[in-house]
Amino acid sequence: MACCNIGKGLLLALLCGSTLAWGAKDKVKGPKAYGPVPTEQQVKWLRMEWYAFVHFGLNTYTGNEWGFGDESPALFNPSEFDAEEIVKTFKAAGMNGMIYTAKHHDGFCTWPTRSTSHNITKSPWKGGKGDVVREFSDACKKHDFPFGTYLSPWDRNCGEFGRPGYLKVYYKQIEELLTKYGPIFEIWFDGAIGGDGYYGGAREKRDIGEADKYYNYAQVVRNIRKLQKNCIIWGACGRGDVTWGGSEKGFVKQYPLWNVQGNRWISLEADTPINHRGWFWHQNQAGDVKKPEHLMDVYLSSVGRGGNLILNVAPNKNGRLDPADVASLNAFGEMRRKLLSRDYALRGKGKASSTYGKSFDAGKLTDGDIESYWCPKESDKSPSVEIELTKSCTFDVVRLREQIRLGQRVEAFQVDAWVDSDWKTIIQPGNPNEVEGNFDGIRGGKGHTIGNQVLRWLPEPVTTRKLRLTITRSKATPCISEFSLLCMPGVVQPESVESDAEEEPAEKPLRKSGWKFRGKTSSLAFDGKEETMWQSDKCPARFVVDLKQEHEISGFSYLPRQDGQTEGMTSRYRVELSADGKKWKKVSEGEFGNLRANPVEQIINFSPVEARYFRFTSTAALDGEGSSAAEIRIYGK
Ligand code: FUL
Numbered sequence: 001m002a003c004c005n006i007g008k009g010l011l012l013a014l015l016c017g018s019t020l021a022w023g024a025k026d027k028v029k030g031p032k033a034y035g036p037v038p039t040e041q042q043v044k045w046l047r048m049e050w051y052a053f054v055h056f057g058l059n060t061y062t063g064n065e066w067g068f069g070d071e072s073p074a075l076f077n078p079s080e081f082d083a084e085e086i087v088k089t090f091k092a093a094g095m096n097g098m099i100y101t102a103k104h105h106d107g108f109c110t111w112p113t114r115s116t117s118h119n120i121t122k123s124p125w126k127g128g129k130g131d132v133v134r135e136f137s138d139a140c141k142k143h144d145f146p147f148g149t150y151l152s153p154w155d156r157n158c159g160e161f162g163r164p165g166y167l168k169v170y171y172k173q174i175e176e177l178l179t180k181y182g183p184i185f186e187i188w189f190d191g192a193i194g195g196d197g198y199y200g201g202a203r204e205k206r207d208i209g210e211a212d213k214y215y216n217y218a219q220v221v222r223n224i225r226k227l228q229k230n231c232i233i234w235g236a237c238g239r240g241d242v243t244w245g246g247s248e249k250g251f252v253k254q255y256p257l258w259n260v261q262g263n264r265w266i267s268l269e270a271d272t273p274i275n276h277r278g279w280f281w282h283q284n285q286a287g288d289v290k291k292p293e294h295l296m297d298v299y300l301s302s303v304g305r306g307g308n309l310i311l312n313v314a315p316n317k318n319g320r321l322d323p324a325d326v327a328s329l330n331a332f333g334e335m336r337r338k339l340l341s342r343d344y345a346l347r348g349k350g351k352a353s354s355t356y357g358k359s360f361d362a363g364k365l366t367d368g369d370i371e372s373y374w375c376p377k378e379s380d381k382s383p384s385v386e387i388e389l390t391k392s393c394t395f396d397v398v399r400l401r402e403q404i405r406l407g408q409r410v411e412a413f414q415v416d417a418w419v420d421s422d423w424k425t426i427i428q429p430g431n432p433n434e435v436e437g438n439f440d441g442i443r444g445g446k447g448h449t450i451g452n453q454v455l456r457w458l459p460e461p462v463t464t465r466k467l468r469l470t471i472t473r474s475k476a477t478p479c480i481s482e483f484s485l486l487c488m489p490g491v492v493q494p495e496s497v498e499s500d501a502e503e504e505p506a507e508k509p510l511r512k513s514g515w516k517f518r519g520k521t522s523s524l525a526f527d528g529k530e531e532t533m534w535q536s537d538k539c540p541a542r543f544v545v546d547l548k549q550e551h552e553i554s555g556f557s558y559l560p561r562q563d564g565q566t567e568g569m570t571s572r573y574r575v576e577l578s579a580d581g582k583k584w585k586k587v588s589e590g591e592f593g594n595l596r597a598n599p600v601e602q603i604i605n606f607s608p609v610e611a612r613y614f615r616f617t618s619t620a621a622l623d624g625e626g627s628s629a630a631e632i633r634i635y636g637k
């Protein structure tokens with residue numbers, strides 16, 4: 001244990017309260033903090049590692065990812081919602097909290113707010129007396145599980161949105177959520193900030209200009225600190241404590257990762273839905289859940305790069321979690337538990353090239369105490385530690401942690417293992433120009449930054465009794481709190497589950513046979529290849545498919561272009577059907593939401609219609625003049 005003759009509370013107070021750390025035994029001062037340091041809440045938050053996101057509201061019932069704002073509250077009626085059951089599921093999987101979408105962009109408030117009448121009191125659920133925020137927050141309290149909330153700044157229902165009048169509504173909502181439901185560990189202000197919407201019937205496009213100015217986030221942040229000083233603020237135009245990881249795929253956009261923005265400590269949170277279909281539950285989604293081994297990749301490229309992970313698991317129309325989602329969540333949870341269950345470096349003996357003083361000796365790396373740390377002498381320009389394990393062991397994951405209370409310092413590190421009477425480099429030091437993005441470097445990646453923690457999965461297992469850690473580049477004297485050796489478990493297969501009996505029966509995509517396509521390149525939207533697409537140089541633009549025989553058509557799916565570009569992504573559509581190719585019946589019209597951040601397949605269902613011809617019109621598209629679709633599937637019998 002670090003500084004065993006002083007209490008941990010005192011040590012903590014010393015470490016976080018001042019810029020100096022003291023070793024109690026030999027009274028040697030630790031190094032001064034370097035650069036921005038995290039607040040106590042940010043430290044606590046980073047140690048949560050991962051928690052659940054819960055998207056649940058009117059979109060659950062309409063199948064939209066972004067509601068327009070004119071949806072009827074009458075749709076919200078989850079017959080089997082049991083907040084406690086959901087919280088227990090998350091906790092059992094090893095998650096460390098949950099964040100619920102109290103209001104999404106459609107403006108529907110799932111608590112009885114006084115700020116707008118577009119709220120849950122207008123829903124039939126519990127006779128208009130329901131309060132989802134209350135039920136989740138109570139269940140969390142009961143199970144000692146941190147509760148957080150998401151409040152969309154963009155409100156497509158409110159007639160005053162974009163004008164000063166909306167701010168009163170929005171501020172009231174923040175105040176209610178932060179004063180009526182007990183401690184909120186994190187409040188999320190989404191970055192989607194405006195566009196078209198219902199806006200009290202105006203049905204127009206609204207532009208709020210500079211979001212930071214419009215919402216006055218400087219003041220919002222001050223108010224939140226007054227209401228709940230321990231609440232982590234996500235977003236708020238960079239004024240919060242945490243920012244977006246940069247993708248909705250679950251990885252933080254790049255490693256090396258620095259928790260620094262200007263002169264402030266800002267941590268990164270990677271977000272992703274457990275299901276490939278999007279943030280809200282969608283009918284027939286069961287087959288599209290991410291596999292546990294993919295979730296491990298997500299974990300390694302978020303938490304393992306020094307950020308946190310928020311993983312969305314969305315309740316269905318009944319208010320229950322989808323059994324297939326839960327099965328995958330549990331299987332990944334089990335893999336994570338196994339990974340972290342044993343640290344083979346624990347109680348290893350460390351011999352350092354130098355130490356700042358006894359209280360910062362190399363033994364601190366392997367004492368299992370996240371607060372104590374090894375620190376070399378400032379004059380030591382290539383500090384290293386040899387660690388002798390209690391016995392020879394086999395591992396394939398190395399975890400390192402910095403004492404972040406003193407700031408983030410390490411730029412690159414190297415790890416060698418003593419194998420066959422020689423040092424063998426098992427983690428090469430990174431070069432700041434070699435940036436890992438996406439899911440790169442999950443296996444065999446280099447040693448760049450450390451921060452709260454870095455997890456490096458080796459290309460193959462290593463068996464040894466002796467290792468050497470070298471800090472090859474650091475902005476200031478490194479302060480390393482942990483060196484751990486872990487073992488990646490085999491894939492845990494999800495339990496096979498019955499799909500939820502209440503779900504409507506799955507329709508299948510129609511099989512293409514002899515179909516004729518009218519419209520240049522439109523056949524490319526039906527060729528089963530994500531990399532090719534229907535493209536038109538204008539918008540609106542449309543094409544027709546002749547299915548050669550009548551079918552009972554009940555829906556379609558749209559996959560936006562997958563090449564990383566957004567130009568011409570169809571964002572609003574109209575679908576019409578016809579028996580003869582002359583007389584058309586409009587069966588669906590609407591929006592494909594959230595394409596920029598999460599360009600996944602979206603499925604649209606409608607009441608079945610007998611038809612032979614399918615007409616798709618792109619009525620609005622993102623960026624540029626054109627229209628496109630990578631893949632379209634037609635559902636029916
Ligand atoms: C995005 C939103 O637009 C999505 O709908 C979702 O809520 C995601 C977590 O954040 O910005």
